[in-house]
Amino acid sequence: xxxxxxxxxxxxxxxxxxxxxxxxxxxxxxxxxxxxxxxxxxxxxxxxxxxxxxxxxxxxxxxxxxxxxxxxxxxxxxxxxxxxxxxxxxxxxxxxxxxxxxxxxxxxxxxxxxxxxxxxxxxxxxxxxxxxxxxxxxxxxxxxxxxxxxxxxxxxxxxxxxxxxxxxxxxxxxxxxxxxxxxxxxxxxxxxxxxxxxxxxxxxxxxxxxxxxxxxxxxxxxxxxxxxxxxxxxxxxxxxxxxxxxxxxxxxxxxxxxxxxxxxxxxxxxxxxxxxxxxxxxxxxxxxxxxxxxxxxxxxxxxxxxxxxxxxxxxxxxxxxxxxxxxxxxxxxxxxxxxxxxxxxxxxxxxxxxxxxxxxxxxxxxxxxxxxxxxxxxxxxxxxxxxxxxxxxxxxxxxxxxxxxxxxxxxxxxxxxxxxxxxxxxxxxxxxxxxxxxxxxxxxxxxxxxxxxxxxxxxxxxxxxxxxxxxxxxxxxxxxxxxxxxxxxxxxxxxxxxxxxxxxx
Amino acid sequence: xxxxxxxxxxxxxxxxxxxxxxxxxxxxxxxxxxxxxxxxxxxxxxxxxxxxxxxxxxxxxxxxxxxxxxxxxxxxxxxxxxxxxxxxxxxxxxxxxxxxxxxxxxxxxxxxxxxxxxxxxxxxxxxxxxxxxxxxxxxxxxxxxxxxxxxxxxxxxxxxxxxxxxxxxxxxxxxxxxxxxxxxxxxxxxxxxxxxxxxxxxxxxxxxxxxxxxxxxxxxxxxxxxxxxxxxxxxxxxxxxxxxxxxxxxxxxxxxxxxxxxxxxxxxxxxxxxxxxxxxxxxxxxxxxxxxxxxxxxxxxxxxxxxxxxxxxxxxxxxxxxxxxxxxxxxxxxxxxxxxxxxxxxxxxxxxxxxxxxxxxxxxxxxxxxxxxxxxxxxxxxxxxxxxx
Numbered sequence: 018x019x020x021x022x023x024x025x026x027x028x029x030x031x032x033x034x035x036x037x038x039x040x041x042x043x044x045x046x047x048x049x050x051x052x053x054x055x056x057x058x059x060x061x062x063x064x065x066x067x068x069x070x071x072x073x074x075x076x077x078x079x080x081x082x083x084x085x086x087x088x089x090x091x092x093x094x095x096x097x098x099x100x101x102x103x104x105x106x107x108x109x110x111x112x113x114x115x116x117x118x119x120x121x122x123x124x125x126x127x128x129x130x131x132x133x134x135x136x137x138x139x140x141x142x143x144x145x146x147x148x149x150x151x152x153x154x155x156x157x158x159x160x161x162x163x164x165x166x167x168x169x170x171x172x173x174x175x176x177x178x179x180x181x182x183x184x185x186x187x188x189x190x191x192x193x194x195x196x197x198x199x200x201x202x203x204x205x206x207x208x209x210x211x212x213x214x215x216x217x218x219x220x221x222x223x224x225x226x227x228x229x230x231x232x233x234x235x236x237x238x239x240x241x242x243x244x245x246x247x248x249x250x251x252x253x254x255x256x257x258x259x260x261x262x263x264x265x266x267x268x269x270x271x272x273x274x275x276x277x278x279x280x281x282x283x284x285x286x287x288x289x290x291x292x293x294x295x296x297x298x299x300x301x302x303x304x305x306x307x308x309x310x311x312x313x314x315x316x317x318x319x320x321x322x323x324x325x326x327x328x329x330x331x332x333x334x335x336x337x338x339x340x341x342x343x344x345x346x347x348x349x350x351x352x353x354x355x356x357x358x359x360x361x362x363x364x365x366x367x368x369x370x371x372x373x374x375x376x377x378x379x380x381x382x383x384x385x386x387x388x389x390x391x392x393x394x395x396x397x398x399x400x401x402x403x404x405x406x407x408x409x410x411x412x413x414x415x416x417x418x419x420x421x422x423x424x425x426x427x428x429x430x431x432x433x434x435x436x437x438x439x440x441x442x443x444x445x446x447x448x449x450x451x452x453x454x455x456x457x458x459x460x461x462x463x464x465x466x467x468x469x470x471x472x473x474x475x476x477x478x479x480x481x482x483x484x485x486x487x488x489x490x491x492x493x494x495x496x497x498x499x500x501x502x503x504x505x506x507x508x509x510x511x512x513x514x515x516x517x518x519x520x521x522x
Numbered sequence: 523x524x525x526x527x528x529x530x531x532x533x534x535x536x537x538x539x540x541x542x543x544x545x546x547x548x549x550x551x552x553x554x555x556x557x558x559x560x561x562x563x564x565x566x567x568x569x570x571x572x573x574x575x576x577x578x579x580x581x582x583x584x585x586x587x588x589x590x591x592x593x594x595x596x597x598x599x600x601x602x603x604x605x606x607x608x609x610x611x612x613x614x615x616x617x618x619x620x621x622x623x624x625x626x627x628x629x630x631x632x633x634x635x636x637x638x639x640x641x642x643x644x645x646x647x648x649x650x651x652x653x654x655x656x657x658x659x660x661x662x663x664x665x666x667x668x669x670x671x672x673x674x675x676x677x678x679x680x681x682x683x684x685x686x687x688x689x690x691x692x693x694x695x696x697x698x699x700x701x702x703x704x705x706x707x708x709x710x711x712x713x714x715x716x717x718x719x720x721x722x723x724x725x726x727x728x729x730x731x732x733x734x735x736x737x738x739x740x741x742x743x744x745x746x747x748x749x750x751x752x753x754x755x756x757x758x759x760x761x762x763x764x765x766x767x768x769x770x771x772x773x774x775x776x777x778x779x780x781x782x783x784x785x786x787x788x789x790x791x792x793x794x795x796x797x798x799x800x801x802x803x804x805x806x807x808x809x810x811x812x813x814x815x816x817x818x819x820x821x822x823x824x825x826x827x828x829x830x831x832x833x834x835x836x837x838x839x840x841x842x843x844x845x846x847x848x849x850x851x852x853x854x855x856x857x858x859x860x861x862x863x864x865x866x867x868x869x870x871x872x873x874x875x876x877x878x879x880x881x882x883x884x885x886x887x888x889x890x891x892x893x894x895x896x897x898x899x900x901x902x903x904x905x906x907x908x909x910x911x
Contacts, residue, residue, distance in 0.1 A: 088895055089888070323774065344776040353774065361774055364767035366834050375764055375775045378757040385756045389694075393701045411703070429775070 020082075021046040021179060021210050022067065027076035029062055031416060036062040038234040039076065044179075049201070049211040051221045051242070054231035055254055055420065055448035060214050063231070064181050067212075068100045069093035080179075097178035101168045101185055107156055114139035114152035117171045142174050146200060162193030166200065173204065180204070181212045186220060198224055216254075216448050218247045232256055255450045272299040274335065275468035276351075276437045278320070281329030286315035291493045292329070297437070297468040302459065304471045304483035307512045312492035313472045314356055317439045320470075321346045321353040333437065347376065352435035354426055356442045356472075358419075362426040365415035369407060370396035372414050373429045399428035404454065420451030427455065431462075438462060441472045456482060476505045488512050523827075523843050526876050527850065534854040542857060545732030548725060549670075553736040555849035557582065557797040557804070558816040559842065560742055562823035563749045564793035566841045569824055570753070571786050572766035572833030573625060573632035577617075577639030578794045579816035584643045585614040585798030587650040587808040593663070594655040594807075603663040611795040617643065618791015622784035632787075640817065648810045656807035666741070667803025670734030676726045679740070684719045691715070738800045745796065750838040762786055766833025823848045826877050847876060 023043040029036045037059045044050045052060045065071040067078065069087030077084050080096055087093045093100075107116045114136045115122075123134040139152035148166055156164060165185055172180055182201075186194045201224060205211055213225055221228055222242060230237040230253040237253050276297040283290040290312045297303045305313045318324045320331060322340040330337050333349050340346050346353065355361035363372055374381055374392045381391045396410035403424040407417060414425055423443065430438070440459070444452045459482055463469050473479050479486060486498045488511035496511040535542045561578045568575045589610035591598040621639055625632045657664055671679065691711060698705040706714070729735050753759040761782050764772040773779050797816075802808055827844030829836030851873050855865040882890060 088891070321774070342776070342778065343774055344778060347776045355774055360768070361770045364764055364771050364834070366767050367763065371760065371763075375760070375772070375777075377776075378760055382757050385758060387755055387757060387760065389755075390697055390701060393703070397701075409703075 019046045020044065021080065022212075023079040024063070025077040025079065027063065027066065027073050027078065029059075029066065029071065029074050035234050037066075037073075040231065040234070040236045041076075042229050042236055042239050044210065044212060045227075046210055047205070047208055048226040049205050049213055049224055051213045051215065051225040051228035052231065053214070053216055053218075053221060053228055053250065053254060054237075055216065055418075055450045058231040058254070058448075059234040060231050061183060062234075064100065064183055064212065064214055067093065068098060068181060070100075094175070097176055098181065099172035099175070099177040099179070100181040100183065101165070101172050103184045105161075105164050105168055107164065107168060107171075109157040110155065112153050112155055113143075113150055113159070113167055116156055116167060117142065117152075117174055119171070121175070139170075142170050146170055146173075147203075148200075160193070162196070165193075165197060169197075169200065173209070177209065179210045179212065181214070183214045184216075185213075186215070186217060194220070218250060221250075222247070230254055251449055254448070272301070272466075275299050275333070276320070276470065277332040278316070279330045279332065281316075281319060281326045281331065283315055283319045283324050284327040286312070286318065286324045288312040288315050289492050290315050290319065293489075293492075293494050294329075295487050295494065295497075297470050299436075299468055300463050300466045301484050302463045302469040302471055302482050304473060304479040304486045305489060306473065306476070306479050306486055306508050307489035309474060311489040311512065313489050314441050315492070316489070317353060317441055317470070317472060320439060321351060347433065350434075350436040351439065352376075352430035352433055352437070353439045354430055354441060354443055356445070358422055358426050363414050363422060366413060368411045369400065369405065369414055369417075369425055370410040372425050373399050373410075373432065376429050377433050395432060399432055403428050403431075403458070418448075420447040423447050423451065423455070427458070435467060437468045437470070439470045439472070442474065443471070444473075444475070444478060476508055479503075479508065480505070523840075523847070523880055526880055527843070527846055530847070530850050530854070530872070530876060534850070534857070538854070538857040542854075543728070545728040545730065547857070549729045549732050549734075549736055549739075551849055551853055552729075552739040552742075553804070554853055555845050556736075556738045556742040557801040557813070558819040559823060559845035559849075560745050560793055560797040560800070561816055561820035562827075562841050562845050563746055563838055564790040565817075565820040566824045566827070566829050566836050566838055567749065567753060567759075567762055567786050568632075568790050569821075569829050569831060570766045570833060570836045571762040571783060572769065573783065573786070574821070574831075575621070575632065575636045575639075575787065575790050576817050576821075577621065577636040577643055578790065578797075578820055579813040579818075580640045580643035580647065581614060581617055581791060581794035582798040582801055582813035582816060583647040583808065583811075584617065584650070585610045585795040586802035586805075586812055587647045587655070588613055589663075589799060590655040590657050590802050590808040591650050593657050593661075595658065597653050597655050600658075603661045607663060607799055610799065611792060614795025614798060615788050615792040618794065619784060619788040621791070622787025625787065626780035626783040644814075647808070647812070651808045651810045651812075654807060654809055657802060659806070663799065663803050664806060665803075666737050666800060667806065669737050670729075671737060671740060673730045673734055676730060676735050677723075679735075680719075680722045680726050684715065684722065687718060688715050738804065741796070741800060745793065746838055746842055753838055758782065758785070763834055766835075768834075819848055819852070822873075826880070848873075851876070 020043040025041050026039040027037055027041070028039055040059070040063060052063065054060045062071060066073045069090045069092045072088065079085065080098070085096065108119065111119070117139045118135055123131045123138070125131045136152045143150055143152065148170065150159070150163055150167065156167065159167070185197060201211060213221070215221060225242050227239055228242055228250065229239045230250065232254060240250070274296050278293055278295050280292050280294050281290065282292060288310060293316055295303070305316065307313050315324065319326050320340070322342045322345050331340060332338065333351070338349060340349065359365065364375070370392060373396050378387060381388055381395065393410065400407070400410055405421050405424045405428065407421065414422060417425065427443070443459070444455055456478070459469060459471070471479070471482060480503060484500055486503050486508065487494050488496045488498065488508055490512055498507060541547055561582065565575060565578065589606050592601050592606035592609065593603060594600060617639070621635050624630050624635045691706070691714070695705045695711060726735065753762070761772065761777050764775065764777060765779055765782060769779060798813070801812060805812065823844035824836065824841045825831065825844070826847050827837070827840030827842065829841065851869055855869045858865065860868065
């Protein structure tokens with residue numbers, strides 16, 4: 018097979034951080050080529066350079082045998098390279114057809130948009146892809162998986178030879194992933210070259226022919242997917258063998274109860290919570306499992322004073338408390354790592370230092386004046402403890418990789434030395450290495466007597482870490498499982514059906 | 523930004539002649555910018571918190587008018603400045619507090635609340651200023667508007683200021699080096715201090731050739747320094763940046779978002795009061811249309827100085843530079859011989875051109891980058907080289 022894209026010693030730096038360091042490899046025409054690596058390995062940067070969104074500092078890129086320099090996204094598109102990004106780059110309040118042709122609308126005389134042609138041609142493209150989506154649906158009414166498919170329709174509508182997908186399955190479910198994959202396989206069979214960026218190894222084994230591994234901005238290896246296995250790829254990504262840490266089951270049944278919810282209801286939250294009771298003991302890791310939208314985050318937000326409870330009571334270290342605001346919760350020794358680090362966890366345009374200190378500025382200040390040295394010290398110690406990788410603690414958080422951003426969120430809550438820690442999806446969208454670091458961090462906190470309430474959609478994570486598991490569905494708790502009786506099946510049963518799988522009812 | 527200021531100053535110097543760099547013109551420039559630069563400094567904090575305040579021009583005039591009325595013996599009670607000024611400042615603060623409450627607790631967008639305020643306060647001013655009350659001469663408020671710092675004191679003040687700057691820079695350098703953070707090297711530090719001392723001494727000398735530093739300029743400098751410290755060194759300032767940067771994250775981090783928003787609007791009201799008193803002193807009374815358009819000057823100065831309308835970014839020093847740009851543009855044309863209508867047109871054009879060039883140099887739009895690639899076919903020029911063109 019001919020080589021359609023060739024990277025020759027491509028380098029790129031952002032300020033003091035080297036994002037790509039002399040990366041060379043090539044992509045063959047007609048293959049599905051995976052680019053994998055931990056967050057911060059440089060895969061997204063490389064793809065953005067190929068798509069013309071970023072400029073390389075040095076090195077060469079050959080497309081179809083001749084050297085190419087893309088200065089703008091449009092340049093790459095004209096060469097037949099289209100990209101589907103992780104977060105949809107579409108307009109939610111327009112129809113599917115308008116989005117597919119956005120910026121390239123067929124027009125009639127006088128500049129009026131020719132809606133008939135627009136819809137008819139979109140219908141053709143969708144039919145060709147065998148997608149059952151109507152061109153006139155408003156995009157906002159579609160599921161995130163369908164929106165993903167519309168993005169692909171848009172990308173291939175215009176003589177695309179190479180399709181880049183940047184973590185396309187980050188926000189869609191397993192069933193939807195299957196639909197996406199069968200579509201990609203069909204397109205590939207017709208000769209489309211696909212570059213697939215992901216850190217979900219299963220997907221790579223299902224879909225891809227070859228995989229290139231990047232680590233810390235450097236090229237590690239390109240392997241034939243058929244001739245390798247998950248373990249080998251992980252060790253190439255991380256640079257060492259990763260043991261699947263199985264947390265030591267700790268029997269902390271008789272320690273004091275740190276956090277107790279008695280029959281609480283929350284009516285003002287997004288998903289109303291009804292009659293939730295739970296206990297978290299000192300040094301215990303308790304998981305709150307359930308599907309997205311089951312009300313898990315709403316329980317956490319009520320404990321943290323972001324929503325008012327309408328009935329029931331909250332007890333902290335045996336004392337009934339009335340938590341009216343996050344400030345109250347923090348004073349009671351509660352820390353809360355929210356679900357969405359970009360919109361709730363961090364202030365992306367500020368430095369690592371300012372983000373970390375924000376939760377307890379008063380502790381660093383006298384008479385309202387912040388002590389700059391203590392603040393810097395704090396940021397340094399935290400960065401070292403959590404091994405946050407950055408050029409300095411004054412680096413803007415938005416320039417960090419997802420895993421490092423999540424560590425900053427953890428840092429800003431851990432330096433307060435909480436006795437109760439609520440974690441909402443602490444490892445969502447981060448790479449294997451950072452994930453295992455965060456897992457051992459959580460285990461260590463519990464060993465040091467912190468009561469941990471862990472909300473997670475990832476069942477392996479729940480099973481690995483939790484001493485006890487509560488399962489939620491439709492705003493209420495449908496069951497409690499001890500570590501010994503918990504399995505993916507038993508949790509899913511409670512989460513999806515709301516009953517224990519006991520054979521009979 | 524400083525480059526643009528220099529170009530504008532040279533331009534006006536060529537247009538106007540010797541008078542432009544005289545002590546009198548410098549003193550007047552520094553004096554005329556006072557009231558709305560004080561507004562601009564407060565506005566910077568309001569915008570950093572993710573809000574806007576369109577009412578400040580009218581708020582300034584309400585305070586000016588009520589202070590003037592309280593001190594006027596003919597139409598008002600004729601109180602002394604010691605009574606009238608604190609009451610007037612409280613009125614400004616209270617009105618700011620009220621607007622802040624509507625924004626924070628009633629969730630009405632600040633644009634709307636303060637647009638309403640712009641009309642309401644203007645209306646109230648027109649009633650209070652019905653007879654254009656004058657302030658009786660011979661009290662300290664009037665001297666605020668008309669008197670100058672004695673010549674010798676001016677040098678002392680400048681010396682003290684440079685000394686303070688030296689101490690602050692040296693301490694901050696020591697602290698940063700202790701933490702292994704990059705900081706100024708010794709030659710750069712001495713260079714900065716030397717240049718600052720020289721420039722300030724030159725300015726004082728020039729202004730002393732005329733009458734000296736206007737008192738109100740000193741008020742402005744004090745306000746700017748205080749607000750700079752608030753924004754950079756205090757928890758309150760940091761909280762404002764956090765709220766503007768990401769309100770939800772700030773709330774979850776334990777910041778009482780609503781209270782801080784009320785506080786920043788109250789502070790803005792107080793500063794509008796200070797600006798109002800200065801304005802009243804300068805005009806020896808109040809008029810129905812005092813401070814009109816000042817909200818726009820203030821917003822413009824903040825934006826020119828790099829404050830982001832999205833919230834979360836901005837500095838008081840930047841706003842000061844923005845204020846200088848605005849003052850130069852507004853005042854410069856007055857000295858030319860152009861007809862009034864043409865002055866307005868040129869003034870507007872100079873403003874758009876100056877700010878436009880500054881923004882394009884920092885972040886060139888697509889078409890400008892394309893043009894560059896066509897002109898220089900080699901490697902893509904970086905933004906820093908673009909700045910020079």
